[in-house]
Amino acid sequence: MEPHPNAQISRLHARDEQALQRVRVVGKLLDNAVPIPGTSYRVGIDPLLGLLPGGGDAVGFVLSAYIVLEALRFRLPKETIIRMGTNLLMDSVVGSVPILGDIFDVTWKANARNLALLEAHLANPRPQRAADRWFVVAVVIAILLLGLGIITVVVLLVRLLQGLLGA
Template sequence: MTQPTRAVARMETVAGALDGAVDLPVVGRVGLDPLLGLVPVAGDLLAALAALYIVVEAARAGVSTRTLVRMLVNVGLDAALGTVPVVGDVFDLVWRASDRNVRLAKRDLGLDGET
C-alpha cells in the first residue's frame, strides 16, 4: 500500500466517524460532527479540528494547493454555519464536509476509482 493510499484510508476513517458513525431511525447515518454541534461552541470547535486533520493528511499525501484551499473552504463553511443554532445542526447533517474533502483528496491523488 502506497503512502497516499494509507493517508486516504486514515482520512476515510476520520470522515466516517465525523459524517456517518451512527445509524439513527428516520434520520439515517449521522456522524459525530452534527452530534458535537449540539454542544455550543466547544462541540463545533472540536468537530472543525477533527475535520482539519483530514486536510493535514491530504497535504502530507501531496494534494495540490488548489484542492487544499477547497478543502479548507469546506471546513470553514461547516464550522461557521455549524455554529448557528438549529440551522447549523441541520447543515451539519446535510453538508458532510469531511466526506466531501475525502472525495476531493482522492480525485486529486488519482485514487477516486479505488475503494
C-alpha cells in the first residue's frame, strides 16, 4: 500500500484507515470505476443502477448513504456533514428521475464529492469543532427516512406498473 501524500491522513488509527479505504472503494465504484475510452472522463455504476427498474435507485442510495454514514466516524464539522447530506439528497432525488436523473448521476458524482469533502477534512491540520452527537443522530435519522421514502416510492411504482400490466 502506498503511503498517503498527506501526513495527517496517514496518522489515522488502523480502524479509521480501514474505514477510509472502504469509503474510497465504494466511492470509486459508484462514480469513477470505468474510464470512457478516448477521454479522461470516468463513470461508475451509480448511473447504471438507476437504469434498473424497481430498485436500482434504492440500491444506489444505500451505497451512497453508506459513504456518508461511514464518514461520520471522523468527527466531521456540521458544515461538512450538511454538504455531504446535500450531495446525497441531490443525487437521490434528481437521480431518481427517469433518464434525466441518470444523465445527472454521470455528471454530479455525489460520492466523489463526498469522498473529497472527507479527505479535505482529514487533510486539514487546523482544529475544527466536530458536530455534536444530537446533530449526528438527526443526520442518521434523516438518511434513514430518505431511504425509507425512496424504497416506499419504488414499491408503489412497482405495484402501479403491475396493476397497469395486469400482472
